[in-house]
Amino acid sequence: xxxxxxxxxxxxxxxxxxxxxxxxxxxxxxxxxxxxxxxxxxxxxxxxxxxxxxxxxxxxxxxxxxxxxxxxxxxxxxxxxxxxxxxxxxxxxxxxxxxx
Numbered sequence: 001x002x003x004x005x006x007x008x009x010x011x012x013x014x015x016x017x018x019x020x021x022x023x024x025x026x027x028x029x030x031x032x033x034x035x036x037x038x039x040x041x042x043x044x045x046x047x048x049x050x051x052x053x054x055x056x057x058x059x060x061x062x063x064x065x066x067x068x069x070x071x072x073x074x075x076x077x078x079x080x081x082x083x084x085x086x087x088x089x090x091x092x093x094x095x096x097x098x099x100x
Contacts, residue, residue: 022053029054030072 028038035047044050058069 023057025050026054026057030069032076 025038025042025044028041029035029050035050038050039045039047
């Protein structure tokens with residue numbers, strides 16, 4: 001072993017984020033990006049903080065934000081249903097156009 005010593009540094013501690021940063025991160029989550037992709041893009045250690053921030057923002061915003069969140073879920077469900085119907089119709093059109 002050599003006589004060199006390595007310097008041990010203390011961990012930096014918890015990072016602090018502004019409310020604006022948290023709101024923008026949660027907005028990306030609400031816009032349909034995955035929590036993992038948002039966390040990676042923003043340099044966060046994990047996606048769990050995004051869910052916690054989302055919950056905090058919704059509770060601070062009151063019942064209006066909660067009802068909007070519910071409406072977004074309903075619309076996303078309807079969108080998936082309509083996309084499935086569209087895909088079925090595309091396949092049917094392809095089948096019927098081949099038989100002519």
